[in-house]
Amino acid sequence: MAVNGAVERLVFLGPPGAGKGTQASRVAAHLGLVKLSTGDILREEVRQGTPLGQKVEGYMKAGDLVPDPVILEVMEAAMTRAGGKFLLDGFPRTLGQAESLDQLLAARNWSLDAVVLLEVPDEEIVERLTARRVCPRCQRVYHLIYDPPKNDEVCDECGTPLVQRPDDQEEVIRRRLDVYRAQTEPLVAFYERRGLLRRVNGQGEVEEITRRILHVLGEA
Template sequence: MRIVLLGPPGSGKGTQAQKLGRNLGLPHVGMGDMLREALKNRTSLGERAKEFMDSGKLVPDSIILELLGERMKGTKEGFILDGFPRTLEQAKRLGALLEKERENLDAVINLKVREETILRRLPGRLVCSECGKVYQRANLSSSTQRCPSCGAPLLSRTDDVSDTLKKRIEIYLEHTHPLIDYYKKKGILQDVSGEGNPQEVFDRIVKILN
């Protein structure tokens, strides 16, 4: 099965992707993790990505797609993709990449969460000032002050966190709207409520996939 998980920052998307990967025996391919790994291992793609990151630029799609292509070579049985695609352009390029391998996506899970719910989940969370990734304080070592995914400072004061998150959610919705339409037209989009506890959300996803 080839599954894409979509959801705004704070929707619990990463947690669900991990759970789903374990449950279905499929690799969880997180874009942030993949990039971090490439940087750590100093692969040639990682080095190229680093140049952009060091100069404060976004890593271009072409590099991300190459990374993804490499990663997917070992995933004939399928994958859970989390953090990619983020734009319509990326979705089309992912489609082309899969088509080349005569593969296609089975489902795109769109986690829907109300903004109030995301903000209510905030106490004890840290949010990245740059990429908007949300972390549980308990899951990071106490000395961590920077985003493990992109290296930017983490915000912990509730008002900073909520301002940053509100902005991130807005940007997210703006960018993913065309993406969601695109997958809807392909007939593979599945809206799933992200309200409730992680197990409840997980049960909903599994029910839809069965």
């Protein structure tokens, strides 16, 4: 932590569908940090056609995972642009990436202030995601419980019957949760051993969850 006690560098972990991106944005804004989301940064490099972006695009087009050294290079550049004050969302994803991140931070005399783990039970994630529907015509997204269309499963904007994305089907969600757990458990143990892990209950209202996160960070 910095001399004045301000939080400058955070990692956010949490299962898909836990609302991690939303909370990461809110907490970053509150603390004056730049939110660095791996997916967004990779897409932006590709869009700008940078040398790194061209490398990334090559892997994506071939349907391959972007290898760790490339991801690290992209993230290092982004952390530097952020002036060392950032919230990492979606990185590190594996123990190997966490170890590389440590080396990268140490080389700059930076350290992590905390790692926030947003916890939501599988059953609730399945319930949240399987209720999502999208309009195949105008792409508007609905939620059958929290943001339902006015008429049964028909788009409010254009009257088109809503569909469920293949990604939002229960089997697919459960598989993603299994992959997440297998990848993340070693990471959780790694940060817990260093006393950096902060577990936060990710169930409830958006504002309340933000408050809990700021509280465990000593910021509220």
